[in-house]
Amino acid sequence: MLIMTNHFNRRDFIKVTGAAGALLLSQNSFARATKPPLGRVVIIGGGYAGATAAKYLRMWSLGAIEVIVVEANAQFVSCPLSNLVLGGSKNINDLTFGYDALKANHGIQWVQDTVTAIDTGAKKISMLRGELSYDRLIVAPGVDFNYDDLPMLASAAAQQQIPHAWKAGWQTVNLRKQLEAMPNGGVFVMSVPRAPYRCPPGPYERVCQVASYLKVHKPKSKIIVLDANAEIISKKGLFTKVWADIYTGMVDYRPDSVIAGVDVATKTVTTEFDKVSAEVLNIIPPQRAGKVAQIANLTEKDYPWCEVSFLTYESRLVQNVHVVGDSIAAGLPKSAHMATSQAKVCANAIVQLMAGLTPDPAPVFANTCYSYVTDKSAMHVANVYRYDEAKKIMVSADGGGVSLAPSDKEGGYAAAWAQNIWADTLT
Amino acid sequence: MKQFQSAWFLAALLITSVSLPDIGNAAEVAVFSAEQNIHIRALAASCAACHGTLGNAVESDSRGSSAVNKADADTNGANAVLAGIAPADFTEKMLGFRDGSRKATVMHHHAKGLSVAEINQLAVHFSQQKRVAKAPLKPQVLNADHD
Numbered sequence: 154m155l156i157m158t159n160h161f162n163r164r165d166f167i168k169v170t171g172a173a174g175a176l177l178l179s180q181n182s183f184a185r186a187t188k189p190p191l192g193r194v195v196i197i198g199g200g201y202a203g204a205t206a207a208k209y210l211r212m213w214s215l216g217a218i219e220v221i222v223v224e225a226n227a228q229f230v231s232c233p234l235s236n237l238v239l240g241g242s243k244n245i246n247d248l249t250f251g252y253d254a255l256k257a258n259h260g261i262q263w264v265q266d267t268v269t270a271i272d273t274g275a276k277k278i279s280m281l282r283g284e285l286s287y288d289r290l291i292v293a294p295g296v297d298f299n300y301d302d303l304p305m306l307a308s309a310a311a312q313q314q315i316p317h318a319w320k321a322g323w324q325t326v327n328l329r330k331q332l333e334a335m336p337n338g339g340v341f342v343m344s345v346p347r348a349p350y351r352c353p354p355g356p357y358e359r360v361c362q363v364a365s366y367l368k369v370h371k372p373k374s375k376i377i378v379l380d381a382n383a384e385i386i387s388k389k390g391l392f393t394k395v396w397a398d399i400y401t402g403m404v405d406y407r408p409d410s411v412i413a414g415v416d417v418a419t420k421t422v423t424t425e426f427d428k429v430s431a432e433v434l435n436i437i438p439p440q441r442a443g444k445v446a447q448i449a450n451l452t453e454k455d456y457p458w459c460e461v462s463f464l465t466y467e468s469r470l471v472q473n474v475h476v477v478g479d480s481i482a483a484g485l486p487k488s489a490h491m492a493t494s495q496a497k498v499c500a501n502a503i504v505q506l507m508a509g510l511t512p513d514p515a516p517v518f519a520n521t522c523y524s525y526v527t528d529k530s531a532m533h534v535a536n537v538y539r540y541d542e543a544k545k546i547m548v549s550a551d552g553g554g555v556s557l558a559p560s561d562k563e564g565g566y567a568a569a570w571a572q573n574i575w576a577d578t579l580t
Numbered sequence: 581m582k583q584f585q586s587a588w589f590l591a592a593l594l595i596t597s598v599s600l601p602d603i604g605n606a607a608e609v610a611v612f613s614a615e616q617n618i619h620i621r622a623l624a625a626s627c628a629a630c631h632g633t634l635g636n637a638v639e640s641d642s643r644g645s646s647a648v649n650k651a652d653a654d655t656n657g658a659n660a661v662l663a664g665i666a667p668a669d670f671t672e673k674m675l676g677f678r679d680g681s682r683k684a685t686v687m688h689h690h691a692k693g694l695s696v697a698e699i700n701q702l703a704v705h706f707s708q709q710k711r712v713a714k715a716p717l718k719p720q721v722l723n724a725d726h727d
Binding site: 190191209213214215217226227228230245246247248249250251254320322323324326489490493494497498501504505508509510512513515516517518519520521533535536537539549550551552553554556560562563566569570572573574575576577579580 | 605606608609610612613616618619621622623625626627628629630631632633637638659678685686688689690691692693694698714716717718719720721722723725726727
């Protein structure tokens, strides 16, 4: 145990009293862990948001807050850059990482399990293999796919035929294999759900990546984009120009195209006006706050995202439960950088609250989001966001914007962005 | 070991008091928060996506090992290492990005959103960080049982 030392100081003593107290007072199986004086934060989800919150809570509390992360997967797979797997310039094994360095560097406790219930009254979560109590809970489950209107795509078998590939992993690999197996002249059809969804420019970057592969290897092939939105919702001018200039004649973009039905066997999609058949079909489903947010009752009936305070990221519905990342309701892009920035503001506020101090009344943070339009060339959108005291939300500050044009130079910046955000999140 | 045993003995005596807040620990955190300036540390942390934890950018081939070289970072500005930067150097660049007198690819979109006071405080924050060499994170083979 951590107290086996000759240098027995005040803090170690407190850890011992905490441990002994926890042993006797708590009934759960994790109670053997010492309970440091400022309390315990349990974090559900080890993605960009959850892992970042864990690290910065430990750093900024000088180790005085106990942090336990509950994550179902053993590995972290990055959604940013995963469209490059479809283009062929990256492999999924370039984007997959372990949690060992993060855990060891910051003394973060880790439980690989799936959350089944949350009792926010008793401040306790249940998992398949145990229970945990918390002083504060951070919920960072990312997005959940909503198959209410597309029930034929809800099964694993259907997704083997028609992958979403919108959470990086084996579905990404599957979609790449389908593209490799597609004949020259085949049609790739991709749908975009109504906003908000994870990564606003992501679908349009995906079109570029698939087009860059097809242009070289299957030049007779075409791409049809069925977008439920009225127009391209991020970097519109830039994507439109790239499709016209680099992928001339390859991309058939159809706005206001909500998917009404899908025939899985024939890979045929119906919209209000269209019926489209595909050799390779990629439906990106409508999205809502992650399952854990739903079971903790952090969303209201008529809106599927979590309302939070932008000073603390505490839920507006449930006390002592914070939400960070893609699950929150905000006029903010659901990006990895945004998730980490929110997690840092949240961690900063929780450290203050648990130490009896006041959180920052006016948080400010940056977001940079790159999209690759070829294997090498990228473009950005970048903004500073600032808390608006009157509106009680984060608003973009003056001076943000997008690239003048994509460039190989920014492709290098984007690669460095990925290296840095991975190292920041996971070490 | 003797200290260890006596601590457990004391712990047993004090079991009923474990729910009391530890003033000492909260006070340490309060001092640290005040030293760090919580507004600036969270803002500075949001720079980490490109510039690394506490300004220690990762040395990677894609960026070119020369970018950790200060002279090169001066000219190309990309993913500069901010840990240990001279405050005047940081402030001059950021104010240049902010008023447009310094050419930028991305940074003008950030600098224009910050106040002069924030830029000055970020300069102090990053100047106080120790330079630590950061290698890129090693990737792994995706497990068969992942989603």
